[in-house]
Amino acid sequence: MTKNQKVLTWLEEMKALVKPDNVVWITGDQAQLDELRKEATASGEIIELNKEKLPGCYYHRTAVNDVARVEDRTFICTPTKEEAGPINNWMDPKEAYSMLGKLYDGAMKGHTMYVIPYIMGVYGSPFAKVGIELTDSIYVVLNMDIMTRVGNKALEVIGDDGDFVKCLHAKKDINPDERYIVHFPQDNTIWSINSGYGGNVLLGKKCFALRIASAMARREGWMAEHMLILGVENPKGEVKYVCAAFPSACGKTNLAMLIPPEYLKQQGYKVWTVGDDIAWLRMGEDGRLWAMNPEAGFFGVAPGTSEKTNFNALESTKKNTIFTNVALNNDDMTVWWEGLDKNPPENATEWMGAKVNGKEYTASGNKLANPNSRFTAPASNCPCISKEFENPQGVPISAIIFGGRRAKCAPLVYQSRNWQHGTFVGATMASETTAAAAGAVGVVRRDPMAMKPFAGYNMADYWGHWLEMGKKLGDKAPKIFHVNWFRKDENDEFMWPGFGDNMRVLLWILNRCENKVEAEETAIGYVPYVDDINIEGLNIDKKTMKDLLAIDKKHWIEDIEDDSTGIKKYFAKFGDRLPKEMKEELSTLEKNLEK
Ligand code: GTP
Ligand code: SPV
Ligand code: MN
Secondary structure (H helix, E strand, C coil): CCCCHHHHHHHHHHHHHCCCCEEEECCCCHHHHHHHHHHHHHHHCCCCCCCCCCCCEEEEECEEEEEECCCHHHECCCCCHHHHHHCCCEEEEEHHHHHHHHHHCCCCCEEEEEEEEEEEECCCCCCCEEEEECCCHHHHHHHHHHCCECCCCHHHHCCCCCCCCEEECCCCCEEEEEEEEEEHHCEEEEEEECCHHHHHCCHHHHHHHHHHHHHHHHCCCCCCECCCCEEEEEECCEEEEEEEECCCCHHHHHHHHCCCCCHHHHHHHHEEEEECCCCCEECCCCCCCEECCCEEEEEEEEECCHHHHHHHHCCCCCCCCCECCCCCCCCCCCCEHHHHHCCCCCEEEECCCEEEEHHHHHCCCCCCCCCCEEEEEEEHHHHHHHCCCCCCCCEEEEEEEECCCCCCCCCCCEECCCCCHHHHHHCCCCEEECCCCCCCCCCCCEEEHHHHCCCCHHHHHHHHHHHHHHHHHHHHHEEEECCCCEEECCCCCECCCCCHHHHHHHHHHHHHHCCCCCEEEECEEECCCCHCCCCCCCCCCCCHHHHHHHHHHHHHHHHCCCCCCHHHHHCCHHHCCCCHHHHHHHHHHHHHHCC
């Protein structure tokens, strides 16, 4: 398959460790993948769905204890603990290899090991990078085929001597007590064991394209970010691109594929999707910041996805898609999840595998689909995929948007004063936790740049790297904004309609980038004048808009001072490594709030 000695040597070592019965190289050939689909269907690992309604689609359930990323079992194994920083789990690399080596010993006995060479990024792009994942799971092979560019062309990219990211995954026995997702940034190596769920095992995604890549990016002077990339086309046909970093299950896929409200559609506005989860950013020859989506598919949250909320995502799942942990409609072999429509199937199988009457089951408050159930869909299925999706150079970025779930505090949108302040806005982001990671849901936690679970090195150094990038970009740097679609009123209801109507906020952002609209300078940055966010056709009054944009100094001071989640407590964790610019920005904010 390859003459690359680094690949062959590593493969021999790994074979000796996990001792598979045989080894199969994934070539990227469709006939081979078809055979694997047949094999996994025969064994029950996947179930083929309705050939007419969902051609090429399959259904899969993971173990009940294995339905989300496991952040407490995710490790960054840098030579010293300080390099991993205070908010990553750390193990000494030698100890980690030795401890895990024992778990992997013979883990693939009796099984086939699949060797998946894959490209993160556009084939032929100078910014693309290659990984090779070894796995004992056909489900992983089929998902990687959708999410990345797999097969011989990846081997071609690394050639006889090129480097690659070494990824080892074994399902073993899905024992949660021995589940580990471990990264060795110095060795470009990822070891994952005892899981079969998404972000824990599709090692090109969070493990490589964020944790390992963020460390590479710092060494090489670029950025790997948990960001969607979208293009807004105006009626003149000009397209401006923005990136947005929201924590897991906080609306990236939805924003990336949004359909503008009627009044804007009629004027000719359109949104094009370049990526929905990860962006690799670097300075282009023109001095601007350019973004490329390293992925080839969407691993999207199913619940809440409907024709109304995200038509384009739903359309993307109509063929060649894998559904994980949603509910099955046994009558016509289609899928269902909460929020798809109001008709749960009567003859259903819920996500844990029990046959239930879906109507009665949901009526008594049970969920048919796991809240973190997902679809794996090829990006090429997406009706609004950007024509720049395959552009090896990526797209130039006008604005970077941060955001999270904040019932209080953060207004609908505000703009930072400059890159340094914007870096502070990103660094102090907080959000209520979601089902995308194992653990409590709805708890406010700091999630800087939506990268808390994904930075492959010390977060303080990561902020330093952001500041460095800002210096390099100078006045060509994108403008930095913060949004909050999730502000709630006293009845605990979302105040902002969200979804397609977020376009109204995007337009304010782009107008700011082009100096087309004034804004009010406040303690936290620039906030829109109420009349500058168009509410035509919305069931929202001026008073609500005012509330959505209001800055309650009390909440902001609390956000800084809070004993458990406050910014001060948070920054203190990083000790001397905290960039001085972040301290400066904090004291500016405090002074502004006192006024
Ligand atoms: P990951 O794939 O985990 O990184 O998530 P994501 O950031 O892509 O989130 P996604 O777009 O899948 O949205 C997650 C959940 O938030 C879904 O249940 C959506 O229905 C909901 N959501 C998305 N956008 C909005 C919005 O503007 N308003 C409200 N209220 N909910 C939203
Ligand atoms: C996320 O949790 O941010 C995801 C899903 O995009 S996973 O691939 O599981 O990380
Ligand atoms: Mn994500």
